[in-house]
Amino acid sequence: KGNQIIPAEVKSSWAPRSPYDSHILQLAAYCVLVESTYGQRPPHGLLRYKNRTFKIKFTSDSEERVLEKINLIRKQKNKADIPRSHNQLNRCARCGYRHICDQRL
Numbered sequence: 148k149g150n151q152i153i154p155a156e157v158k159s160s161w162a163p164r165s166p167y168d169s170h171i172l173q174l175a176a177y178c179v180l181v182e183s184t185y186g187q188r189p190p191h192g193l194l195r196y197k198n199r200t201f202k203i204k205f206t207s208d209s210e211e212r213v214l215e216k217i218n219l220i221r222k223q224k225n226k227a228d229i230p231r232s233h234n235q236l237n238r239c240a241r242c243g244y245r246h247i248c249d250q251r252l
Contacts, residue, residue, distance in 0.1 A: 152181050155193040162196035166203065170194055172216065175209040 154177035156170065174192040182188045194201040203209075223229050230250065239245065239252045 151189060152185055152187055153189055153192060154178055154181050155195055157195045158197075160196060162199035162201070166194050166201050171203055171209070172212060174203055175205060175213045176216075178205040179210060179213050 154174060156174050156177065158170065171194070174194055178189045178192050189205050191202050191204050194203055236252055242248065
């Protein structure tokens with residue numbers, strides 16, 4: 148958009164009433180990548196669903212959340228036993244690793 152790089156995440160589903168936290172975090176990660184790659188801090192990103200687009204501000208709080216998640220992943224990636232998150236049955240059922248996961252629902 149003009150001289151700005153605005154990241155967008157396109158979802159294949161219908162829009163929820165408000166964007167899911169995981170979708171916002173994913174978009175914030177794209178904002179972090181844009182800033183580190185191009186040296187430009189995007190003011191916002193776009194979450195595009197089938198029927199609606201949300202404009203999500205990229206704030207210092209959202210950046211901090213992304214960096215905290217990155218640090219958590221880095222700390223846990225070498226652990227032998229990390230329990231999976233199974234809070235959402237549908238997400239587990241559609242997971243690409245379901246066929247090899249010993250913790251699937």
